[in-house]
Amino acid sequence: MKVAVLIKQVPATENVKIDPKTGVMVREGLAVEVNPLDLHAIEEAVRIKERTPGVSVTALTMGPPAAAKAARYAVSMGCDAGVVITDRAFAGSDTLATARVLAEAVKKLGPFDLILAGERATDGETGQVGPLVAALLGVPPLTYVSGLEFGSAKVEARRAVEGGHERVSAPLPALAVVVKEINSPRLCTLSGKLRGKSAEIGVMSLADVGLPAEKTGLTGSPTRVVNVSYPKVTRECRKVSADGGGAVEAMLGFIEEVGV
Amino acid sequence: MSGVYGKVTPEVVAELRQKIGDRNVVYEDRDALENYACDTAGVIFAHNPDAVVKPENAEQVSAVMETASRYRVPVTPRGAGSGLAGAAIPVKGGIVLSIEKMNRILEIDPVNRVAVVEPGVVTNDLCKAAAEKGFLYAGYPMSTETSFIGGNVGTNAGGGKVIRYGSTRRHVLGLEVVLPSGAVVQLGGKFRKDTWGYSLLQLMVGSEGTLGVITKVIVNLEPLPGRTVNLLAAYPDLDTMVSTVAKVVQSGTRVISCEFFDRFATKVTTDYVGTPLPYQDRTEAYLLIQIEGNNDDEIEAAYEKVGKICEAQGAFEVFVAESRIDSQMIWNVRQNLAEGMRAYDPYCSLSGDVVVPLSAVPSMIKTINRLAEKWRVPVGNCGHIADGNIHPLAAKPDGMPPEEWGEYAEQFFHEMIEEAVKLGGVGSGEHGVGFLKLPTLLSTKTPEERRIHRAIKLAFDPLEIMNPGKLVQGE
Numbered sequence: 001m002k003v004a005v006l007i008k009q010v011p012a013t014e015n016v017k018i019d020p021k022t023g024v025m026v027r028e029g030l031a032v033e034v035n036p037l038d039l040h041a042i043e044e045a046v047r048i049k050e051r052t053p054g055v056s057v058t059a060l061t062m063g064p065p066a067a068a069k070a071a072r073y074a075v076s077m078g079c080d081a082g083v084v085i086t087d088r089a090f091a092g093s094d095t096l097a098t099a100r101v102l103a104e105a106v107k108k109l110g111p112f113d114l115i116l117a118g119e120r121a122t123d124g125e126t127g128q129v130g131p132l133v134a135a136l137l138g139v140p141p142l143t144y145v146s147g148l149e150f151g152s153a154k155v156e157a158r159r160a161v162e163g164g165h166e167r168v169s170a171p172l173p174a175l176a177v178v179v180k181e182i183n184s185p186r187l188c189t190l191s192g193k194l195r196g197k198s199a200e201i202g203v204m205s206l207a208d209v210g211l212p213a214e215k216t217g218l219t220g221s222p223t224r225v226v227n228v229s230y231p232k233v234t235r236e237c238r239k240v241s242a243d244g245g246g247a248v249e250a251m252l253g254f255i256e257e258v259g260v
Numbered sequence: 261m262s263g264v265y266g267k268v269t270p271e272v273v274a275e276l277r278q279k280i281g282d283r284n285v286v287y288e289d290r291d292a293l294e295n296y297a298c299d300t301a302g303v304i305f306a307h308n309p310d311a312v313v314k315p316e317n318a319e320q321v322s323a324v325m326e327t328a329s330r331y332r333v334p335v336t337p338r339g340a341g342s343g344l345a346g347a348a349i350p351v352k353g354g355i356v357l358s359i360e361k362m363n364r365i366l367e368i369d370p371v372n373r374v375a376v377v378e379p380g381v382v383t384n385d386l387c388k389a390a391a392e393k394g395f396l397y398a399g400y401p402m403s404t405e406t407s408f409i410g411g412n413v414g415t416n417a418g419g420g421k422v423i424r425y426g427s428t429r430r431h432v433l434g435l436e437v438v439l440p441s442g443a444v445v446q447l448g449g450k451f452r453k454d455t456w457g458y459s460l461l462q463l464m465v466g467s468e469g470t471l472g473v474i475t476k477v478i479v480n481l482e483p484l485p486g487r488t489v490n491l492l493a494a495y496p497d498l499d500t501m502v503s504t505v506a507k508v509v510q511s512g513t514r515v516i517s518c519e520f521f522d523r524f525a526t527k528v529t530t531d532y533v534g535t536p537l538p539y540q541d542r543t544e545a546y547l548l549i550q551i552e553g554n555n556d557d558e559i560e561a562a563y564e565k566v567g568k569i570c571e572a573q574g575a576f577e578v579f580v581a582e583s584r585i586d587s588q589m590i591w592n593v594r595q596n597l598a599e600g601m602r603a604y605d606p607y608c609s610l611s612g613d614v615v616v617p618l619s620a621v622p623s624m625i626k627t628i629n630r631l632a633e634k635w636r637v638p639v640g641n642c643g644h645i646a647d648g649n650i651h652p653l654a655a656k657p658d659g660m661p662p663e664e665w666g667e668y669a670e671q672f673f674h675e676m677i678e679e680a681v682k683l684g685g686v687g688s689g690e691h692g693v694g695f696l697k698l699p700t701l702l703s704t705k706t707p708e709e710r711r712i713h714r715a716i717k718l719a720f721d722p723l724e725i726m727n728p729g730k731l732v733q734g735e
Contacts, residue, residue, distance in 0.1 A: 012584060031487065033583045069556075187492065187538060187579035187586055190567035197560065 001052070001152075004112040005045045005059045005079065006102055006133065007038040009070040010123040018228050034070045038118035039077075039185035041178050045116050046078035046186075048150050056080045058109060062090060062101050068201045076188040076196030083109065083202035085209060092218030095124070099132030101216050104209045106137060109202075114155060115175040119144070127177075134175035142168060142176040265725070266331040268310035268354060276313055276355075279323040284361070286312040296338060296356040301346040301611060301696060304666045309336065309356040316361045318436060318444055318475035325473065326442035328355060328725055335440075336727050337469035339379065339411025344610045345694030347415065347468040351729040357473060359410050366476070368393045372450040373481045374433055379410025379474045386479070395481035398425035401690070402595055410474050416466030418690030420517045420550075420594070423509065423646040425482065427690065429465045434478030437464055437471075440721040450478055463716065468692050469727040471720040486554040488516060489563050490581040492590050493570035494543040498522065500574030501545040502622045505645050507569050508549060509618075513562040517550040518646035519594050525640030525653060529593050529600030537593060539577055547575070547645070548594055597642045598653065605638075605655035607662055609669040611696050612639075612652035614677060616685030621648055627679045628652045635672045649689035652676065674700045693731045702733055 011030040019026050034042075042059065049055040059074030061067045062085040071082025085105050093101065106112060115134070120127035134141035146165065147158030156169040160179055188196070206213060214220055240250045266272070273287045286292045287310075298306035315321045328335045334354030341348055350356050363380035368389055375397065377386055383397075384405045390397045401407050401417035411417070413435070418427045425431075434448035447461040448454065454461075464471060495501035501520060509515060521529070522545045530536045537546065549566055553559035559582070567578040581587045593600075601608040616624045625641060628650065632639040636657045643650040654672060656665045677687035677697070681704045687693075693701050702710060710733055717724070717732045728734055 036583070036585050039585075184535070187581055187590075190491075190563070190571065190578040190580055193560075193567075193580045194564070 001055050001114075002110065002112045003045045003048060003055055003057045004106055004110070004115045005038070005041050005057060005074060006115065006117040006130065007042065007059055007061045007070055007074060008035045008118075008121045008123075008129075009033070009061060009063050009067040010035045010121050020228050032066070032069070034073050035118055035121045035123075037120060037122065037180060040180050040182050041116040041118045042074050042077050042079060043183045043185040044148060044176075044178055045114075047183065048114070048148075049078065049080075052150065058083060058112075060085060060102060060105055060109070062086070062093075062098055062105075065203075068203075071201045072196040072199060073188070074196075075199040075201075076192040077186060078192065081202065082196075082199060083204060085204045087206040087209075089206045089213050089217045092221060093216055094221035094223035095126050095128040096132060096222060097216045097220040099129050099136055100211055100220065101209055102129065103133045103136035104211045105204055106133065108204070108209065111173065113172045114150060115139070115173070117175065117177045119177055119179050130175060130177035137173075137175065140170035140174045142170055142174060145176045145178045146181045148176060148178070148182065265352060265354065265728075266333045268333055269331075272327060272331050272333060273311055275327050276311070276324060279327065280313060280315050280320040284314045284316065284320070286314075296341075296358065297349070299338075299341040299343045299346060299348040301344055301349065301694065302607065302609065302666070304607065304662055305346050305349055305696070307349050307351050307353070309350040310353050312356045312358055314358045314361045318438055321357065321438040321473050321475050322442045322444055324355070324357060325438055325440055329441055329723055332723050332725060334725050334728050335473075337410075337414070337473050339408035339414065340382070340406050342407040343411060343415060343694065344613070344691040345415075345688065346611075346696045347692050347694035347727065347730055348411075349695065351695050354725075359408065359473075359475075362410075362475065363408075365389050368395070368481070369450065370395070374450050375479050375481055376434075377409055377477050377479065379408060379413070379477060381409045383407050383409055383412055390481050391484060394484055396484050397431070397479060398482045399428040399431045399479065400425070401428075402598075409477055409479070413465055413474055413477055414468050415690065415692035418644065418647065418649065420519055420644060422644055422649075422690075423518055424514070424516045424552075429462065431480045432461065432465050432477060433480050434476075435461055435464055435474055436476035438473045438475055440472060440723060440726050444475070445472075448478065452480070466692070468694065468731045470717060470731045471726060473726075485516065485552045487559055488550050488552050488587075489559045490587045490590055491547075491549045491551070491563055491567055491570065492537070492579040492581065493547040493549070493567075493575035494537075494539045494577045494579075495545045495547065495575050496542070497544045497574075498625050499622055501547050502625070502645065504547060504570050504573040504575070505621070506618055507573065508547075508566055509646050511565055511569060513566055514552040515549060515566075515646070516552050517548065518644070519548040519642070520645040521546055521548075521594065521597055521642040522640060524638065525597050525601065525642045526593065528604040528640060529597050532600035532603040533592055533596050535589055535592065537590070538579060542576075548590060594642070597640070597651075601640055601653040601655060607656040607665050609654045609656075609665075609673075610651070611669075611691060611694075612654060612673055612676070613649070613688040613691040614652070614680040614685060615647065615649045615689035616680050616683045618646065618648045620683040620685065621645060621650070624648075624650060624680060624683055624685070627683075628676060631672065631676050631679070635668075635675075637669070637672055644689075647689065648685065670696055670700075673697070674703075677704065695729050698730065701731075 117130035362378035
């Protein structure tokens with residue numbers, strides 16, 4: 001049985017900055033890492049592999065050639081193989097164009113019985129790519145998965161929903177988008193890092209994926225960033241000193257002024 | 261000087277209020293005074309001050325000291341209260357002088373590569389301000405998020421980066437100090453070389469408020485380090501863990517930190533933080549090593565080299581944490597060891613701080629564990645092992661009344677320190693002496709050393725009003 005994990009390399013920062021002129025994320029000078037939420041998808045895939053004989057796990061990432069580092073990291077954690085899907089034609093892809101590329105790559109490398117993805121990437125914060133890939137592949141999407149049982153013909157998932165959990169199952173193949181509550185990603189061991197370093201990372205181009213060029217990159221992306229603005233902080237503090245009395249009157253006056 | 265100390269009378273308080281303002285003097289407010297009765301040594305050692313003053317600048321400190329000298333009232337300087345040896349506890353009563361309102365970063369000077377700060381600046385705030393300008397403040401006590409820079413100077417604080425950058429002493433270039441008489445002196449400056457007489461500056465560092473009150477600090481700044489990677493090596497026994505350390509330090513890699521924690525300390529701390537470490541049920545000791553590199557290739561080469569040393573010396577697994585999240589997870593355990601032990605036992609004594617030559621660390625750890633058994637004290641060991649600095653965190657034995665525990669713990673530590681001294685070490689590497697370790701300090705120093713210490717004390721503080729009962733033999 002085969003499991004695929006979709007991962008993304010993101011800037012290693014909690015403070016993503018957007019260029020206000022171009023609307024594009026500022027990536028220059030930032031260290032990169034595997035999207036922290038994808039680590040839970042990798043961990044789950046490796047756990048399935050460890051408890052299920054005959055399972056192999058492939059990590060796929062779309063990005064610049066340097067994103068091979070993310071694929072190596074996945075191998076370091078225990079994945080059997082890593083693939084980076086990279087082509088200049090992919091530049092500027094939005095979530096739909098990205099999902100098209102990933103879905104085609106999954107088809108080419110598959111068939112996979114289960115596809116795992118993280119809830120969302122910490123840079124774009126859309127959470128759309130996983131479910132989009134499922135739709136494009138025509139497989140059931142299981143979202144907000146906080147527990148997973150993987151059988152020979154179906155997958156059972158525990159979904160985190162508002163106010164509790166629900167249990168759902170789906171026939172295989174299926175795609176599961178996991179949330180961080182599902183597990184604690186392991187630390188890489190030294191031997192794992194060495195395995196990741198020496199692993200042969202597969203490389204797929206636009207031609208390998210077999211997608212028409214107009215379906216990806218900026219031209220294949222219906223999303224347009226027309227404006228970027230930051231919410232205006234509207235809270236206003238006013239300090240009323242109790243020295244010399246009159247604080248209560250001042251507060252009452254303020255309440256009347258704002259019309260509470 | 262002999263004779264009794266003066267009392268903090270309403271007359272003294274009126275004078276203080278007149279000099280530094282009502283809002284900066286606390287008196288007869290029991291609840292407010294209690295906040296200044298103890299430090300992190302523990303509430304069992306609490307002793308209320310008679311008054312607390314919170315001067316806002318050197319002039320006000322000077323005014324307080326002038327009054328205190330005239331009435332011969334004891335003055336105990338206090339930073340954040342994060343000290344572990346009781347140095348900020350006013351054991352003789354009198355006035356606690358809190359530096360909490362002197363908390364401005366006055367200058368980050370890129371040309372001279374220094375920061376000028378008031379003593380009440382939180383160390384972490386200084387680190388952040390320096391980082392924003394592309395610099396590192398390398399003094400790094402583990403209490404960096406709470407401790408004040410003034411307290412760091414007062415105790416010559418160490419921490420997790422001493423193996424690379426040295427203790428606080430190495431980073432203090434200048435000080436403004438108010439002497440007990442109220443006189444203000446400027447020591448050192450924005451320079452790094454000085455053969456201009458005895459170094460009173462260095463004498464102030466680690467003097468625990470017994471010689472004067474620090475009102476301004478000039479610290480050295482370093483260039484920001486490159487990228488870092490953290491290795492966590494799990495060992496089946498303490499000996500193999502210790503055998504790794506010298507080889508790692510000699511490996512030619514840029515080691516920033518080399519920390520260890522044993523099985524018991526790990527267990528209680530991971531219970532506290534809620535994140536277990538891998539293989540902790542069969543790990544007797546972990547080694548946490550942080551290494552610096554300029555780029556991916558250097559980082560990879562460094563962790564491979566050091567990781568293989570760990571494996572060759574007997575680590576049964578070595579983990580590599582490169583990402584923020586993995587690194588934070590591991591360091592979170594290291595930085596919460598004291599809190600973890602206090603969660604396990606609120607009376608846990610954190611004052612253990614012995615230092616021995618690295619070659620003697622295996623003997624020292626064996627001795628600590630032997631004494632722990634002899635004294636029936638549950639001990640979790642951790643420390644900055646490459647510095648030979650071990651912190652035995654001692655929990656109160658089951659059933660022992662808390663009021664007996666403080667003295668019992670110090671007797672336990674006393675015997676431990678005597679053994680450390682026999683191994684060529686000392687009783688404290690970074691926590692300081694305070695009053696908790698004073699009897700042991702005196703018993704391990706020669707009469708000649710004690711005489712010189714006392715002469716120095718009296719040269720600065722002839723009335724012995726500065727933090728009496730700490731660090732040196734009193735009258």
